Amino acid sequence: xxxxxxxxxVEEFGKPLVIREWDIPTPGPGQILIKIEACGVCxxxxxxxxxxxxxxxxxxxxPGHEGIGIVVALGEGVTxxxxxxxxxxxxxxxxxxxxxxxxxxxxxxxxxAQFGGYTQNGGFAxxxxxxxxxxxxxxxxxxxxxxxxxxxxxxxxxKGIKEASVRPGQWIAISGVGGLGHLAVQYAKAMGLRVCxxxxxxxxxxxxxxxxxxxxVNAREGDxxxxxxEATDGGAHGVLITAPSLAAFKQGVGMTRKHGTCxxxxxxxxxxxxxxxxxxxxxxxxxxxxxxxRQDMAEALAFAAEGKVKADIELxxxxxxxxIFKRLEHGDVxxxxxxxxxxxxx
Ligand code: NAD
Ligand code: ZN
Ligand code: ZN
Numbered sequence: 001x002x003x004x005x006x007x008x009x010v011e012e013f014g015k016p017l018v019i020r021e022w023d024i025p026t027p028g029p030g031q032i033l034i035k036i037e038a039c040g041v042c043x044x045x046x047x048x049x050x051x052x053x054x055x056x057x058x059x060x061x062x063p064g065h066e067g068i069g070i071v072v073a074l075g076e077g078v079t080x081x082x083x084x085x086x087x088x089x090x091x092x093x094x095x096x097x098x099x100x101x102x103x104x105x106x107x108x109x110x111x112x113a114q115f116g117g118y119t120q121n122g123g124f125a126x127x128x129x130x131x132x133x134x135x136x137x138x139x140x141x142x143x144x145x146x147x148x149x150x151x152x153x154x155x156x157x158x159k160g161i162k163e164a165s166v167r168p169g170q171w172i173a174i175s176g177v178g179g180l181g182h183l184a185v186q187y188a189k190a191m192g193l194r195v196c197x198x199x200x201x202x203x204x205x206x207x208x209x210x211x212x213x214x215x216x217v218n219a220r221e222g223d224x225x226x227x228x229x230e231a232t233d234g235g236a237h238g239v240l241i242t243a244p245s246l247a248a249f250k251q252g253v254g255m256t257r258k259h260g261t262c263x264x265x266x267x268x269x270x271x272x273x274x275x276x277x278x279x280x281x282x283x284x285x286x287x288x289x290x291x292x293x294r295q296d297m298a299e300a301l302a303f304a305a306e307g308k309v310k311a312d313i314e315l316x317x318x319x320x321x322x323x324i325f326k327r328l329e330h331g332d333v334x335x336x337x338x339x340x341x342x343x344x345x346x
Contacts, residue, residue: 002026007125008321011060013051016322017124022062025121025129027075032132034087039123040066040148040313041324041337042179043244044091044267048118049325052269057118065091065116066152066338067123068144074132081132086144088136088151089128091291093120097133108290124321126341136297139305149179149311149336150304151297157184157240158300159292160263161191164238165285168192173228173236173255175199175219176243176266177208179336184240185211186309187300196231198224198255199243201331207312219247225254235260244268253279253286261285315340 007022027033045063047053068088071081081087095102095110102110114131116122121129136151138144157180166172168191174184175198182204188195189212196215197208205216215231217224229235235257241248242265249264249272256262262284279286292300303309312335316324324337 005126006318007062008318009060009062010049010057013049013056013059017049017063017325019319019321022125024127027073027129029076030078030131031075031129032071032078032081032135033073034067034069034089034128034130035072036067036069036123036126036128036341038068038145038148038341039064039339040152040179041321041328041339042066042152043328044152045117046325046328047267047269053267061118062121062125063117064123064125065089065118066148067116067128068138068147068151069128078132081135086138087130088138088147089116089123089130090134090136090151090155090297091116091118092134092294094131094134105293105295107293124318124339134294136301139301142301142305145313145315145338145340146311147301147304148338149183149313150301150309152291153180153336154183154187154304154309154311155292155297155300156180156265156289157242158187158303159296160184160240160265160289161187161193161238162296163287163289164240164261164263166193166238166261170194170237171196171232171257172238172240173198173232173252174208175239175241175248175252175255177204178242178331178333180242180265182207182211182312182335183309184242185213187303190303190308194232196228196236198228198248203334207334219251225251228255232257234258237261239263240265242266246270246272250274253284256282256284258282259284261287264288311336313338315343317343
């Protein structure tokens with residue numbers, strides 16, 4: 001396939017994306033070409049476009065790592081996916097397949113990993129090239145627009161909750177109930193956990209309650225650490241921090257029960273102070289968690305296919321991308337915006 005496609009492109013960090021024509025890429029040996037149906041907009045795309053992190057993408061690039069679409073062309077030698085199959089191109093775009101981490105099913109930390117919409121062009125475009133060994137396989141019956149948030153927000157929080165080492169009946173505090181957090185609440189409930197949702201926005205907390213949260217705490221009011229400790233009778237056994245705000249990190253460690261685990265997932269640029277004595281004397285584990293493996297992906301999608309987890313989506317055309325970014329930056333997106341490529345401009 002040759003020709004042009006529409007794409008939203010980061011040409012300069014911190015500047016609005018440029019919607020423009022881009023050559024439809026041709027799949028090389030071992031690659032596939034996908035026609036995008038839908039792509040979620042993650043807060044990570046905002047960090048990428050701002051150049052927030054130490055490892056920066058090379059300009060210009062196309063963000064988007066929640067792209068779902070149909071395989072329309074196979075490069076030479078591809079046998080693991082078929083023409084017409086529905087797949088997703090996640091943040092974990094590819095990995096080496098043979099290092100210590102790949103061999104132990106920790107491909108997410110492979111030193112040669114490529115990242116979708118970051119080191120490789122992403123899903124804010126009508127077509128995308130992918131590595132068939134790392135695409136997400138979308139279960140039949142799951143709408144592509146509803147599948148989109150699952151392949152980043154879903155898998156990341158599903159894995160993060162597993163990394164919190166909590167058992168059914170125990171408390172998990174979820175700090176930040178936006179795109180990631182609203183799915184985290186649902187995964188946690190499906191896993192039989194008690195959920196305390198923390199955010200700075202009362203509408204998001206009301207939404208968390210609707211999704212099954214057992215307690216909610218507004219971090220802007222009073223002492224949120226004390227409030228979570230009270231709601232959870234001594235601190236949450238597990239804490240999952242998805243908030244893109246450094247203030248939430250120190251608080252999240254404080255909300256952790258003795259001998260509990262605080263999982264860091266949000267990625268605001270910078271560092272946060274750790275109460276060393278508190279962490280040591282209370283035997284607290286502080287652990288980073290980065291998206292999920294391909295097996296985590298299959299499990300996270302299965303929850304969605306079975307209807308146990310459902311992304312709350314707002315559909316927008318690609319042309320709205322800069323407005324979506326502005327709203328995301330100001331916390332004005334209720335849950336997740338998904339770019340719907342069947343929507344014409346307007
Ligand atoms: P989002 O903007 O949709 O949601 C963030 C939520 O955090 C909002 O509801 C906001 O009101 C809330 N919030 C802001 N400040 C807060 C505070 N001080 N305390 C509590 N809540 C607060 O963003 P998202 O798409 O859910 O992404 C969240 C973060 O997770 C980003 O930093 C993103 O880069 C990161 N992320 C990490 C991974 C990973 O693998 N570790 C994967 C995806 C996203
Ligand atoms: Zn993401
Ligand atoms: Zn590897």
